Amino acid sequence: MAQTTRTFLAIDVPSPVAERLAKLQTRLSPLLPEFRWNDAAPFHMTLAFLGDVPFTELKDVCDAAVKAARACKRFEVRIAGLGAFPKPERPRVIWAGFDGPGLEPLAALHKAVVSNLRKVGRQPEDVRFSPHVTLGRLRTGRDKRPTSTTIPAADLTEILEQFREWTAGEFTVGEVVAYSSTLTPEGPTHAPLVRGGLASAKPRPET
Template sequence: MAQTTRTFLAIDVPSPISERLSKLQARLAPLVPEFRWTDGAPFHMTLAFLGDVPYIDLNAVCEAAAKAARTCKRFEVRIAGLGAFPKPDRPRVAWAGFDGPGVEPLAALHKAVVDHLRAIGRPPEDTRFTPHVTLGRLKAGRGKGPTAVAPPDLGEILARYHDWSAGEFTVGEVVAYSSTLTPEGPTHAALARGPLASARTRTET
């Protein structure tokens, strides 16, 4: 059987913004003890999750990421507001969202990544796109089985942080990551980095 690694493409969140996200987690943790809050610094925003990719295909994935990045110019994006999947009253994932003018070029970057991955026969497991940074997940075993504790309702907390923002940063590259699952949560290692284009070097798909 071919060796594989869990692989995804993402945008890194810079340290100053990551620090604000970590501080937010610290404020939320005592309010929502049912969640395990990610040790995510530096945080990232996933553009495409590929699942298990054979080692022999990793170079093609990294090249596709680099080519997609070169079709998009650098842009500013803002992390703001909180949300939950699948819905606030029965959450399994808590996240910080994105808003402002940067959402449109972010969607364009996502489309370029998906298109280039499809071209090499490695489309993402899910092409739906809700840009977010994961903050925490419901602890294992919660909300399951006959004796399970119901997930918390995050509606009030999300409303309280409706106007919260971690600030803006420049999206300058796409990063290909491998991900290893551990009892403490996933650990990530960068495989390759593909810089976005400047106004002068942008290429067409």
């Protein structure tokens, strides 16, 4: 059986913005004790999750990431607001979203990533695109804390409304990163395989 690695392509969140996300987790933690908070560094926004990829195909995936990045110019995005999957009334995942004019180039980058992956025969597990940064997941099974504070998942509608105007600020999207991911009892750990830089947004000087 071919050796494989769990693989995904993503955008990293830089430190200043990541610190604000971590502070938000600290604020939410006592309100939602039934959630386990994501501490896999760095915070990121997934562009394409590929699942288990054979080692022999990793180079093609990395090349696809680099080509997709080169096809897009750098742009600004803003992390703002909270949401939940599959819905606030019965949440399993709580996340920070994106808004503003950066959504259009972000969607174009996602399209370029999916297109280049398909060219090397790697279809993402889900091509739907809902840009977000995962903050926490509902504890399930053995992951639940055996304490009196652990309760069934609450309706998050009111909490999401309280943080409707919250923002972690803007940052420049400058690269696409291909990651390998290893699942552990403490949560997933990620290691970068390749970083592909986006093209400069500044026009080249005339000669």
